[in-house]
Amino acid sequence: MYEGAVANLIDELGRLPGIGPKSAQRIAFHLLSSDSADVQRLVGALVEVKERVRFCAICGNVSEEAECRICRDERRNPAVICVVEEPKDVVAIEKTREFRGRYHVLGGAISPIEGVGPEELRIRELMARLADGGITELIIATDPNLEGEATATYLARLVKPMGLKVTRLASGLPVGGDLEYADEVTLGRAFEGRRLLDV
């Protein structure tokens, strides 16, 4: 339909999550009619994020340093780790102000049909953190859907021999949703009412 640069742009935009061909086209034409300065700022932001932001060596959260702000914060409780699927879940939980421990970002959930098994997630890194000792509780805050639940089951079984307390956020979180869409009050309550996972 379109040629050269415009087609390229629509192509690239269409690769972004949640952007279908129609949205890609709309954004492309919006950019075409925008001021050069606005577009330059967007380009700058894209380049900067790739240059400056990386993943925390400890927890896997996004960070501008080798270790993220939360892992460096000495006031956070080092004995409790909250396991989440994505960095955006860290943001959602931080908003509740209920949790004062540290995080571990898996990078997704076990999804056999998508070819994502335990090895494709940051589970080995989690086991290494647990093996270092000093951790008493693992809170599993994967999404309240089937894959999140199965991932929690897998983790609980894996860490069972280590004898630490494994809990799961559940109460109040409706099944099937994404954690990031839970409102702060519900998510905060889910933290208080977390249940022991026994496998």
Add this chain to the structure above:
Amino acid sequence: MSLYRDEGVVLRTQKLGEADRIITLLTRRTGLVRAVGKGVRRTKSRFGARLEPFTHVDLQLHAGRSLDVVTQADTLRAYGEPLATDYPRFTAGTAMLETAERLVAVEKEPALRQFLLLIGGLRTLGERDHDARLVLDAFFLRSLSVAGYPPALDACAGCGRPEQRRWFSVQSGGLMCAQCRPPGAASPAAETVTLMIALLRGDWEVADASEHRHRSECSGLVAAYLQWHLEHSIRSLRLVERT
């Protein structure tokens, strides 16, 4: 554009846009259906929990030009519940869903027998009366038969004689005799063959009494036979564990 009603099992969901999902279902009357679940990822969605994989739902759909839209969904049975807390059963169940989709392949072509097999397989898996891998292998063997690829187990796949069928050839379609067997055919233990026949027929007394090594050998042959008849491999099979 029109409304229609059906019941089906959710096979797979994919994120779409901000809060929607594309739901792939195997339905009783319509066969394979891909439909949009609007807003299902928001935690306040009425549908969210009902349109999760493994759930058997009563549905109302709006037929669209490319994708249908789910307008109503009520849970008939949540087969996923007992599976989410048992990892080996979860992976076996996922392999069932993936296989059902791959074997049916064509959208909106009725596949009642495959639908009934899937429901039966998921129910048996959740009841925990039998080893997860045995239930999965039984599902594979019967699904392949329904799809038109029944493995020859009672007689030689080459000459049809029932005697001396001691070899198994994936390419030739099942058991074979010494005269017919192609090079590279496997020679499974007699107990493995007995197990495979029991699984195909649903003879659980025989299947449950089988030994671990024969179950392993049977799984290997069934998996190879399944892969041979599908263009691409079943991705979730790699993660299926032995209980």
